[in-house]
Amino acid sequence: MLGPVRAWLGDVPVELTSAGRRAVLGLLAIAGGQPLGQAELIDALWGDRPPPSAPNIIQTHVKHLRRLLEPGRASRSHSALLPRVGDGYALRVSPDNLDLLRFRRLLAEAATAQQGGDPQGAAGLYAEALERWQGAPLMDVPLLAGHPKVVALAEERHAALGRYGELMITLGAVAEALPILEEAAAAQPLDEAGQARLIRAYAVAGRRAKAFATFHDTRRRLADELxxxxxxxxxxxxxxVLRDPGEPPAVPAATPKPPAPVRPTPAQLPADVPGFTGRDEELAALDRLVTENDEQLTAVVIAAVSGMAGVGKTALVVRWAHRARSRFPDGQLYVNLRGYDTEQPMTAEDALAGFLRALGxxxxxxxxxxxxxxxxYRSLLDGRRVLIVLDNAASADQLRPLLPGTPACAVVITSRDTLPGLVARHGARRLVVPLLPRDEALILITRLIGDRVRDDAPAADDLIGRCARLPLALRVAAELAIGRPEATLRGLVTELADEDRRLKLLNAGGDPQTGVRAVFSWSYRQLSPAAARAFRLLGLTPGPDVAGHAAAALLDTGVTEAAELLEVLARAHLVQHTGADRFTLHDLLRAYAVNLCEEIGDGSAALDRLFDATLFTATEAMDTLYPAEQHRRARVTRPRTPVPPVGDVGGAQAWLDRERAxxxxxxxxxxxHGRPAHAVHLTLILLRYLESGGHYPEAVVMHEHAVRAAQLSDDAAAEARLLTNVAVMDVQQGHYEQADALLRRAVELARGCGDHAAEARALGNLGHVDQWQGRYDEAAERLQEALALCRLTGDQAAEARAVGNLGQVYRRQGRDEQAAAYLSESVRICRRIGDPVGEGYAQVSLGDVAAxxxxTRRAVRCHREALAIFRRTNERAGTALALDGLGTVTHDVVFLREALEIFQQLGERAGETRVSNSLGEVLTTTGQPERGREEHLRALTxxxxxxxxxxxxxxxxGLARVAEMLGDPETADRHRTLAWSRYAEIGAPEAEEIRSIIDRRQASGTPHR
Structure with missing residues (x-):
């Protein structure tokens, strides 16, 4: 399990074909012989949303595992290997038969040897323990990658690497320790102890420049990220290292600081509530909290505004926040945490992602x-004066990650809970919002209804009582009165009383919200059948809001009719505007609408329509943005209802951006909720949009859900495609080892189910990983395999990419004529099938060959053609590549700076590395060697x-050239030797050129160090 999940009977491998089976076996193995209850297994596999059949699925997995691992066991006899314990199971194996237990035992023996004065023996035991690892724990079960016990296993290995490295430094075996320490430091770049250990090892090895570079990189990373x-x-x-005499640090003592970035000023407050009435005491209390903060800037002021649902907490806080916004010149952040939404409460992770974007x-x-x-988030807020409004929170745990660390900020929270943990641990000041005082309630309905309140004061008083003095209920009731001008206020109150009694009879448990439900029910019963149906179905929408076309699909109507119904509901205060053509429901009203749907049973078909229409629109939008890949997307039947205009690039991009959440x-x-095919298809369709826009947090969330859906429905083909998608994102962020493992698994799955297209894509991306890491022969072999499969399936778009990638590999190997032939073929295919993006990438590589x-003339022409294509198609990564090529050929730093900024925004570390080296070369060539050295050092890191x-x-x-210009031949020689070593390892043609320089220096009698 320390790597892919594998099992053997003696020396015979056991085929664990199902991801669910591997997950169950892996979890039981982690437990080390201790039983795991059914609830714990279900939680690990499905989280908060297990299917009703979850216990049966686990039982089936265990049954299959017993059959595979105990083939000789008689049917229905007791299992010695996987016995049932309570309502769960245990895995009972010898410690020597489980790599995890063997690993832990060796670590214990190493610690004992070290304490007993046998460091050599301890080092051997540590090395043997670490050899047990064949990759990340349970690496072929992605759905468990974030499970706390799996994460803890990775931490165990990291700690063992640190102890082993420390011991090897003590023994003087630095050469053997460095690869281990470098691996540990790279895995956890913010682990100061690990980075310090690596710095000491570099110093002992005489690599002081590397030690200094590691310190400066770590210091910069700690400042930027934490x-x-x-x-x-x-x-x-x-x-x-500083005290140890020797060569000066390679990193300049005073590096020029770039200009401070312009930080955005967020303004996320919702619109103020029209007709807001009263609450003077509560507004004054919030004012006092901020005044205290002005006078005593020692801790973050947190106001926890609590009260029952519908009492007007959000309206109060939004009104106050608009009044106080001038006190927060650096902006206002707002999020609705949807803490009491039974379907989609917002996680702290998602809220933080939104805030981080708003902060730049x-x-x-x-x-x-x-x-x-x-x-x-805390780093970005440091030193800024920002108001943070956290609306509709469920618990202190949901809130804690969202609290800033700087006392200049203020936090205002609304919740139905009094949040005692937040008060006790974080010093939150509690403000309880009571029911609206009767006189303020009277002012509110008088303002809303008018003279009829004055004409029948007793009836108005009864109405206030029936609405429980809740502003939400009062507004709903007032709107109903306005809509029935012929009715007396007394008559409306009588109807409400009758409805109240009916709900109380139906709710023998004594629901404290019955009075409010009566108001909702009263208003709901006055709606037309079409509007009532619209209200019920809108409560089912999974997302935070709904727009006109989505509402039309849900309601099975035209867009105009849907918009009219939404406006009817908005006038009745049953839905709220969140923007042009967009609406949402208060959580109380959403719960009421869902209850109505459950009673009537008309929700499932409506959700099918919504999901089908969304899937169709997403497909159309992606066909518009990426037409050459249409054949890869499953065709979806056009819905009966109209769809948004996504036939042009602007419309498609705008719809995807609006609907992303x-x-x-x-x-x-x-x-x-039983629609795995929708989860898989929607995620597969949207990959290119998510990756090109840099929406990695959303992409990760979607793929986690989709992979789990594919695994639990045993859809191996879908799982292979999804794992390839995740790997593509890993590659772009420089996580090559993770990508390699995922792609190997994807190839295995695709071959198992005979999906040649999925296999070709996974192989092509494996070749891409090999190329980036200098394994050119392996890259070419895999790309040739992928190319054969593309031609077999007739996928010309994939064929063009495979041919282009082969051209890039041959370019890296210096086989320019062969590279140009393949890349030109890629251009021809792309033009034939209408794939401008693919053509652009091939043109960039042709420009590199020409350079x-x-x-130079041909190189510039190729890069300009590519740049025009990428700008026209809004392909940002391609734009950066073309700018890098142009800047390198023309020695134009402006092009290169723009390319670097794009890659940094996209998080593409491979592209950032390439451009940093290009900048270093151009800066050095144009007489700025110190700045060139800085860029090359960044690229090297x-x-x-x-x-x-x-x-x-x-x-x-590049660093060798810089050192030559600065009159430091010894440093130049050292870097030149390292450059030759790296190039020679991967068979790059640059190795010969550098070797010839080294040979000339040696022949001339110049010592080469």
């Missing part, structure tokens, strides 16, 4: 882990972290 300075361990390691962080830069997002919510709902052949051997060699070659 907003902190180096701690004691890191600082001590740095000071030790691009999607790809947003960390995946909650704690890292929270740290980045709803699309993510739909995938989650579909995966957990190597010193044909990135290339080392991601394993890009070609760009690592390129960085060393």
């Amino acid at each position: 907003g902190v300075d180096p701690g004691h361990a890191l600082s001590a390691a740095h000071e030790a 962080m691009s999607g790809p830069d947003i960390p995946s882990a909650r704690d890292e997002r929270a740290a980045a 709803n699309l993510v919510a739909m995938v989650g709902h579909a995966a957990t 190597r052949q010193r044909d 990135l290339a080392t972290e991601t394993g890009d051997r070609y760009e690592e060699g390129r960085a060393h070659a």
Whole structure:
């Protein structure tokens, strides 16, 4: 299990074909012989949304595992290997038969040897323990990648690597320790102890420049991502290197600082509530909290505004926030946490992603882990005066990651809960919003209804009582009165009393919200049948809001009719405007609408229509943006209802941007509510949009849901395609090892189910990983396999990409004529099938070939053609590549700076590495060697972290040129030797050129160090 989940009977491998089976076996193996209850297994596999058949599915998985692992066991006899314990199961195997237990036992023996004065023996035991690992734990079960016990296993290995590395430094075996310490440091770049250990090892090995570079990179990373300075361990390691005489640090003592970025000022407050009445005391109380904050800037002021549902907490806080916004010049953040939404409460991770974007962080830069997002959020708020409104919170746990660390900010929270944990631990000041005082309630309905309130004061008083003095209920009731001008106020109150009695009879349990439900029911019963049906069905929408075309699909009507019904509901205060043509429901009203749907039973067909229409529109939008890939997308039947205009690039992009939050919510709902095909298809369709826009957090969430849906429905073909998608995103972010493991699994799945198209795509991307890491022969072999499968399936778009990627591999190997032939063929195919994006990438590579052949005019022409294509198609990564090519050929730093900014925004570390080296070369060539060295050092750090051997060699070659210009031949020789070593490892043609320089220096008698 320390790697892919594998099992053997003796020496015979056992075929664990189902992902669910591997997951169950892996979880039981982690438990180390201890039983796991059914609830724990269900939670690990399905989270909060298990299907009704979850216990049966687990039982089936265990039954199959017993059959595979105990083939000789008699039917219905007791299982010794997988016995049932309580309502769960245990895996009972010898410690020598489970790699995890063997690993832990070896670690214990190593610790004992070390304590007993046998460091050599301890080192051997540590090495043997680490050899047990064949990859990330349970690496072929992605749905468990984030499970706490799996994450803890990875931490065990990281700790063992650290202990082993420390011991090897003590023993003086630094050469053997460095690869281990580099791996541990790269895996956890924010682990100061691990980075300090690596710095000390570099110093002992005489690689002081590398030690200094590691310190400076780590210090910069800590400042950028966590907003902190180096701690004691890191600082001590740095000071030790400084005290040791030797060559000066390679990183300049004072690097020029780039201009401070312009930070956006968010303004996310919702619109103020019209007709707001009263609440002077509560508004004054909030004012006092902020005044205290002005006077005593020692801690973040947190106001926890609590009260029952419908009491007007949000209206109060929004009114106050608009009044107070001038006190927060750096902006206002707002999020509806939907804490009491039974379907889609917002997670802290999602809320943090939204806040980070509002504060200027691009999607790809947003960390995946909650704690890292929270740290980045606190860093961006540091020193700023921002108001944060956290609306509709369910618990303190949901809130804690969203609290800033700077006292200049203020936080206002609304919740039905009094949040005692937040008060006790974080010093939140509690403000309880009572029911609207009777006199203020009277003012409110008088303002809304008018003279009839004055004409019948007793009836008005009864109406206030029936509405429980809740502003939401009063507004709903008032709207009904306005809509029936001929009725007396007394008559309406009598109807409401009758409805109240009916609901109380139906609710023998004494629901405290019965009075409010009566108001809702009273208003609902006055709606036309069409409007009543619209209200019921709108409560089912998974996302935060709904627009006109989506409402039309849900209601099975035209867009105009749907819009009219929505306006009727808005006038009745049963839905709320959130923007032009967009509406949402208060959570109380949503719950009421869902209850009505359950009673009547007309919700399932409506959701089918909504999901089908959304899937069709998403397909149409992606066909518009990426027409050459239409054949890869499953055809969806056009719905009866109209669809949004997505036939042009602008319309398609705008619809996807507007609906992104709803699309993510739909995938989650579909995966957990019996619509796995919708979850899978929608996710597969949207990949290119998500990756090109840098929407990685959303992409990760959607793929987690979709992979789980595919696995639990045993759809191996879909799982293979989804895993390839995840791997593509990993590649773009420089996570090559993760991508490699996922792609190997995807190939295995695709071959198992005979899906040649999925196999070709996975193989092609495996070739791409090999290329980036300098394994050119393996890359070419895999791409040739992929090309054969593309031609077999007739997928010309995939064929063009495979041919183009082969051209890139041959270009890296210096086989320019062969590269040009393949790349030209890719251009021809792309033009024939109408794939401008594919053509653009091939043109960039043709420009690179021309540049190597010193044909500057042709290189510029190719890069300009590519740039025009990419700008026209809004392909940002391609735009950056074309700009890099143009800047390199023309020595134009402006082009290169723009390319670097795009890659940084997209989080594409491979592209960032390439452009940093290009910048270094151009700056050095144009007489700015110090600035060139800075760019090459950055490229070297990135290339080392991601394993890009070609760009690592390129960085060393650039640093050698810089050192020559600065009169430091010894440093130049060292970097030149390292450049030759990296190029020679991967068979790059640059190795010969550098070798010849080294040979000339040696022949001339110049010592080469």
